[in-house]
Amino acid sequence: xxxxxxxxxxxxxxxxxxxxxxxxxxxxxxxxxxxxxxxxxxxxxxxxxxxxxxxxxxxxxxxxxxxxxxxxxxxxxxxxxxxxxxxxxxxxxxxxxxxxxxxxxxxxxxxxxxxxxxxxxxxxxxxxxxxxxxxxxxxxxxxxxxxx
Numbered sequence: 001x002x003x004x005x006x007x008x009x010x011x012x013x014x015x016x017x018x019x020x021x022x023x024x025x026x027x028x029x030x031x032x033x034x035x036x037x038x039x040x041x042x043x044x045x046x047x048x049x050x051x052x053x054x055x056x057x058x059x060x061x062x063x064x065x066x067x068x069x070x071x072x073x074x075x076x077x078x079x080x081x082x083x084x085x086x087x088x089x090x091x092x093x094x095x096x097x098x099x100x101x102x103x104x105x106x107x108x109x110x111x112x113x114x115x116x117x118x119x120x121x122x123x124x125x126x127x128x129x130x131x132x133x134x135x136x137x138x139x140x141x142x143x144x145x146x147x148x
Contacts, residue, residue, distance in 0.1 A: 086120045094135045095143065108132050 011032070018028065041047075094108070101107060112121065112128040112135075121131045 083124055086123050090117070090120055090124075090131065090135060091138060095139060098139055098143075105132070105136065108136060 094111075097108075097111060109128065109132045111117065112132050118128060121128050124131065126134070
């Protein structure tokens with residue numbers, strides 16, 4: 001890091017701007033320095049256009065990456081990702097259980113009423129009875145309705 005000469009100045013900013021800036025940084029001085037450096041670094045329209053083109057390339061690349069992630073089924077938010085994991089866990093466990101125990105709606109409901117599964121259902125925003133019906137339907141569709 002360069003050893004730059006620094007000078008203290010008073011700057012009066014809108015309180016809302018300061019609050020928004022602190023969402024991204026705890027060092028407001030560094031943020032202002034970076035913004036001013038970027039703003040003042042280009043001395044011609046041509047240089048500014050060159051910087052704009054570089055940012056546009058980065059944005060296009062990020063949009064393409066986002067599209068690829070969405071196509072791969074990556075969740076848009078962390079919450080959606082957690083919900084998908086809980087749902088996938090329940091499906092995996094339910095499938096294994098059905099293969100071992102067989103088809104019994106009463107036993108399925110009892111299983112979903114275990115404390116751990118009740119918690120999973122709550123995190124998914126569903127009641128055990130609703131989740132039981134969805135798991136049974138999912139199993140029928142994806143496993144040919146087979147009984148063991």
